[in-house]
Amino acid sequence: MKCNICEIGCDLAEGQSGQCRMYINKDDRIIERFSNNYFTMFPVSIETVPLLHYYPRGTFLQVCTVGCNFKCEGCISEILASRLLSTNKKSGISNENVINKALHEDCIGIVFCLNDPAVSYFTFCDLANKARENNLLIGCSTNGYFTENALKELIPLIDFVNIGIKGYSDERYISCGARGSGPVFRNLKLLKESDVHVEVSTIYIKGSEDEVINTAKFVSSLSRDISFQVMRFVPFGDAAPQIEPTIRESEVLCGKLKQYLNHVYLFNSPGTDHLNTVCAQCSNIIFQREFFGPMGSRTLSYLPQGMCECSNPALFRGEVSEVSYHEPGFMGGYRITRALEMIHAILVCLGVKDDHKLAEIWANVMETGYLEEFHASSQDLNSYFDVIEHFAALADRKKEGMELVAYMREKLDFIRSVTNDIERPRVYYCMGYPLFALNGERIENNLVEAAGGESVNKLINREGKPGVGISHNEFCDMNPEFIFISGFLSTPVSDSYAYCKKYGLSADAIKNRRIYDLRPLWDFGSPRWILGLMYIANKLHPEIFNFDIDKEANQFYKRFYGVSFDSSRHNRSFYSVSSRQ
Template sequence: MHEAHQYERIGDGTVRCSLCAHRCTIADGKHGICGVRINRGGTLYAATFGKVVSEAVDPIEKKPLFHFLPGTLSYSLGSVGCNFRCQHCQNWEISQAGLEDLPLMTINPEEGVERALASRSASIAWTYNEPTIWHEYPLEMGKIARARGLQTVYVTNGYITEEALAELAPMLGAFRVDLKAFSDDFYRKVCRARLQPVLDAAVAAHEHRMHIETVTLVIPGLNDSMEEMEALIRWVVENLGPDTPMHFTRFHPDYHMRDREPTPFALLERIYRRARELGAHYPYLGNVPPGPYENTLCPSCGSLLIERSGFMSRTVGLSKDRCGSCGERIPGVFPA
């Protein structure tokens, strides 16, 4: 197996992992919370290096990323394991699976880049399960990808340490991060994690000049109060900037949370309007019927710039990175 990065030996064959905010202490023969970083004889190994369970070519809008190469394809890879235990996980079949639970194919980093190029994708995304715990694999593949002209994407829960993020920073273009709630109680009870490390990682990604978009799944009765949504919006505007695209998505029952109703569309509309009132320039709604809440509008003159329907997008009023009507610069990474 591939020796891990981001760990230290602390004696008696025990190691401490510094990859994610759990900072697991792992005895010989044991693994971390993620299930895929294993201590063998005092050396920590990345057991899923090159091991892939999901491979697809997706529209970048599916991540969702709306201001990062819109209208392009993203070669997407996922493996098994996660450092969260979200009760509502939509990919639980792989995120909560172990190494022996599913058939894993091997795709080495060089081969992954070649497959991405052959698919005519503009980027590689590590997604479906949590990419943080796959650290060494996307790190190596991403360096090759950037040298070959491809962009790179993490679709992440944000529970990465600042030192691990700094190691990724030279190769990572987009940090699409879940802000699952703005309550530490929610994170502890629903995800078995904490809120603050996610906020710290988002700020660190911003300081590393990665492209950031946030996603919040609005779950009835758990994180859907306007007070909490307003606090989350204010935090993003103040700490990541008003130009940060914010996606608020509709919940549907899944995994261990099948007893709740889908999010009322009227509530999502209120959150969208409130986000604009609080200074967020680019709020979006997801998991909703096609409509205007997926479109990109110029924050200066209101002109339609990018029209979307599902995972399809059409550039209407954007000239490179500027509004074709008023000349306002639109933040993001756009195709040449």
């Protein structure tokens, strides 16, 4: 029989599952294989989902299961979409538990996101019913590939939705394992006409500007006021870096989209001002926001009641919350997927290649609550070695763990011993544009200090995730002698100099042309930070250090990845060290 939940429409023989592997044909009925099987459940601010025009600053309970009906290159949720399926087991969390958790945490609603509710359709419908019974708002983030009948059954149960659009053409959807783009735009129109609050997010892959523009044109035919979120594509998996647009290129595209839509937002772009809600009539900033982790944002300030005197009163749905929830550690939005990838990165270096073993360890982290300790320990260079030993024990790879720790400790101890009593230059670490400063306690700034620098980021007395925007004056007062750009969400050095010129930023680092970028994931997220440490030491103290970085990288890659280092095949994956070209 044919599965009638999503438009891929898999043919399911008796006892068989389809592309998403989440349903089975049992006695000529479509049955959910893992019903009520939640992987995560924690409170978040609605802007991290992200939704920007719905109950701004409101606290919602974020839940997800595992699995996805799509197979997209460079997926930010690949871990939840596919890898955890190999050891999926009952979580012990019922929909009643979810409701009770939401009420206990003073959440005003529940949002299903991170993976797609289409693979847990019956669970989600039941959850939505129970949420309504308890006066909780309910909605989801989804690729929107439901069949028309499945969506019509869902619509009376939900209040809001963020539709993630892959592109306008059939080709973009075929590349994700779907049949074409038509069902998504049909469903978007149906949701809007049904008075469900709708926001749209769309992937921007370099060279696919027309896909985004044509999508914007369609959305504008429904309403110019729909929140339109451009997700700058960052190849989190093993996708090639050549298809990653820069922040600057993404901002240019957003400028073009504003001829069709009143509210265009840019995500995955630390330091951009394209996250602000601006009045379409007078250009006043109604909500000022900043980058808050992958796919997320947070509100910094807003006009009273979130209203400009001349703005459309129907722009936002729901009241602005007086209190904004701040997620601890890796909790909230898509940061948890990055945490699991960081664990994966360590396990790969220990020789763990089996997906089943990997998923077992991930499950252990979630069940034991180790994630909070992992967040703190992974930022400190010394305690990072304890983290390696922790996962080596879980993976029964103690010998390999000792070898990795010994290698990294030797390099770290040598660099520290040489820089112990030397004059330290002022060093500033940014992510994306220069005015987005990484939090002082992060591992990148600890690398700076180990390499013989003084981290000026530690002078900043406020924090975000992973950092905060700083003012022109704050930057100039710190007057860094060196600037490093994060290897995680970066921007080209040339764009950084152009930004500094445009905004009149002055510092010794700019004057002396000492802005440097890190190779992806050589300063955060994997044991490769030991290579980043050597690179930083070379730049800060060339009179002392002369590491042959390519040679060091080749030795590390051969020893712990079993492959040679190839600088032309880098990517932004924490655990994979080469991309598909």
